[in-house]
Structure formats: C-alpha cells, structure tokens
Amino acid sequence: MKIALLGYGKMGKVIERIALQRGHEIVLRKSSSDTFEDLHKADVAIDFSIPDAAVANISACLEQGIPVISGTTGWLENYHEMVKLCEEKKGAFIYGSNFSLGVNIFFELNDHLAKMMSKFNQYKVEMEEIHHTQKLDAPSGTAITLANRIIENSDYSSWALENAKNDELLINVKRIENVPGTHSVFYNSEVDTIEIKHTAHNRDGFALGSVIAAEWIIGKQGVFTMKDVLELN
Numbered sequence: 001m002k003i004a005l006l007g008y009g010k011m012g013k014v015i016e017r018i019a020l021q022r023g024h025e026i027v028l029r030k031s032s033s034d035t036f037e038d039l040h041k042a043d044v045a046i047d048f049s050i051p052d053a054a055v056a057n058i059s060a061c062l063e064q065g066i067p068v069i070s071g072t073t074g075w076l077e078n079y080h081e082m083v084k085l086c087e088e089k090k091g092a093f094i095y096g097s098n099f100s101l102g103v104n105i106f107f108e109l110n111d112h113l114a115k116m117m118s119k120f121n122q123y124k125v126e127m128e129e130i131h132h133t134q135k136l137d138a139p140s141g142t143a144i145t146l147a148n149r150i151i152e153n154s155d156y157s158s159w160a161l162e163n164a165k166n167d168e169l170l171i172n173v174k175r176i177e178n179v180p181g182t183h184s185v186f187y188n189s190e191v192d193t194i195e196i197k198h199t200a201h202n203r204d205g206f207a208l209g210s211v212i213a214a215e216w217i218i219g220k221q222g223v224f225t226m227k228d229v230l231e232l233n
Contacts, residue, residue: 003214004028004042004066006057007049010134011071014207015046022211036060044069044214051075051137058082058093067092067217069210071099073141083223092217094224097141099209103183104226106198110146110185113196114153123187123194125150127159130174130182138173142183147171150185180206 001024005012008029016026027041032053039045039060044067047057051074061068062085070093079095086093098104117123127150129143139147139161147159147169157167164170180200187194200206209226216229227233 001025001215001218002027002041002043003211004030004039004045004061006030006045006047006061006068007053007072009048011048011203011207014203015048015210018204018207019211019214022215024211030057036064039066040064042066044218046070046210046214047072048210054078055082059085062086062089062091062093065089065091067214067220068094069099069213069217070095071097071206071210073097073144074137076141076144086223090221092220092222092224094213094217094226094229096209096213096226097145098181098206099213099226100200100205101209101230102205103142103198103200104209104230104232106183106196107145107149108232109196111149111153113185113187113194114150117187117194118154120189121155122189124189125154125156126170126172126186126188128172128174128182128184128186130176130179132179133175133177135175138175139171140173140181140183142181143171143173146183146185 008031028038045061047070049072054072054075055078129140156169159171160168182199184197213229
C-alpha cells in the first residue's frame with residue numbers, strides 16, 4: 001500500500017515507522033510548506049496535521065479520489081462540509097478523534113456507563129484530560145467525543161471548561177510535558193466516586209490504529225468511523 005502522510009511531525013514519523021514495519025511504502029511526506037505534487041501516487045492518505053491545514057488536506061484527497069484518514073482535531077466546524085464533498089466525489093473518508101484500539105474500546109465503555117448512570121441523578125459527572133504541552137486544541141478531540149456521548153445519554157445540555165452550570169459537563173484540561181494522553185470520567189456522589197480512565201503510554205497506539213484504518217478503507221466508498229473499522233457497531 002502506498003501512503004501519503006499529510007503532516008510529518010511527531011505523529012507522522014511514528015505512523016511512518018509503523019507503516020514501514022507493516023510492509024507499506026510512503027510516497028509523500030507533506031509538512032505545512034510542501035505541495036500535494038505526489039499525492040496522486042498514493043493509494044491512501046493519512047492526515048495528522050494541524051487544525052488550519054486539515055480541511056485543505058482532506059479536500060485535496062477527496063478531489064483526487066484518494067481515500068483519506070484524518071486524526072487531526074480542532075477543525076470539526078467544517079466536518080459536514082467534508083462529508084458532503086466525500087459524497088459528491090464518491091470518495092472514502094474516516095475522521096477519528098482517536099484511532100487507538102484502547103480508546104475506541106474506552107468510548108464504548110463510556111457509552112455503556114453513561115446509559116447505566118442516567119437513572120441515578122445523585123451522581124455528578126466530571127471529566128479530566130491531560131496532554132503534552134505542544135497540543136494545540138483544548139479540550140482534546142477525544143475528550144469532546146467522550147463528553148458528547150455522555151450528553152447524549154444524560155440530562156446534560158453541553159460541556160464547559162470552567163464555571164460549569166448545573167446542566168453542563170465540566171472538562172478539566174491539563175497540559176503537562178511528555179504526556180501522550182490521559183482521559184478520565186468521574187461520577188461523583190456524596191458517598192462514592194465511580195471512575196473510568198484511559199492512559200496512553202506512547203503514540204504507537206494512535207499510529208497503529210490509523211494505519212489499520214488506512215488498510216481497511218482501500219476499495220470502499222463512503223464516510224466511516226473507527227466503529228466500522230473495528231466492527232464495534
């Protein structure tokens with residue numbers, strides 16, 4: 001499989017290492033100043049860039065008929081625009097706030113717990129996410145996914161980063177050097193706390209998941225998620 005890497009920072013380099021280990025070839029390594037000149041050589045593209053570049057990267061792939069996997073967060077106000085473009089071009093597209101196998105299992109656990117806890121209004125929900133100091137968006141895309149799924153299964157109307165109202169889910173954000181990503185969900189009552197937590201030890205899990213998604217999407221048409229890739233539906 002020939003892969004275009006759109007974004008060649010720390011994550012891009014980890015994806016490259018894992019893709020090469022799995023027998024794939026990298027035909028484009030694009031940083032912010034590079035062009036899409038060799039994109040047509042790729043069977044699939046993996047975008048781990050920055051929020052300001054994600055839409056241009058995804059659009060270029062869909063325009064050229066290249067299936068694209070995007071793990072860039074912080075650009076989701078344009079997500080429906082990319083879905084529409086994918087449908088118009090009969091392309092293939094996966095966005096994931098987190099491609100880690102463990103995190104996607106954690107998403108399912110979070111859903112199940114939220115549904116269970118919805119009937120127990122003595123518990124107040126809070127979340128915490130911790131990432132490295134270079135992360136540009138806050139809260140993380142993973143935290144937003146977790147929060148939105150709790151909101152769907154509860155009386156919360158939205159999430160907030162501080163001064164949360166009674167109907168808002170509080171997300172505490174911390175930025176600490178060399179932390180790949182830690183996400184916790186707390187159900188607090190006067191008598192106890194229920195906690196679920198996922199801790200990433202390095203970037204390899206995110207990178208492996210994105211490569212697996214790229215392998216999976218070849219030959220497919222449509223807009224998919226990691227639930228489809230991992231058959232968690």
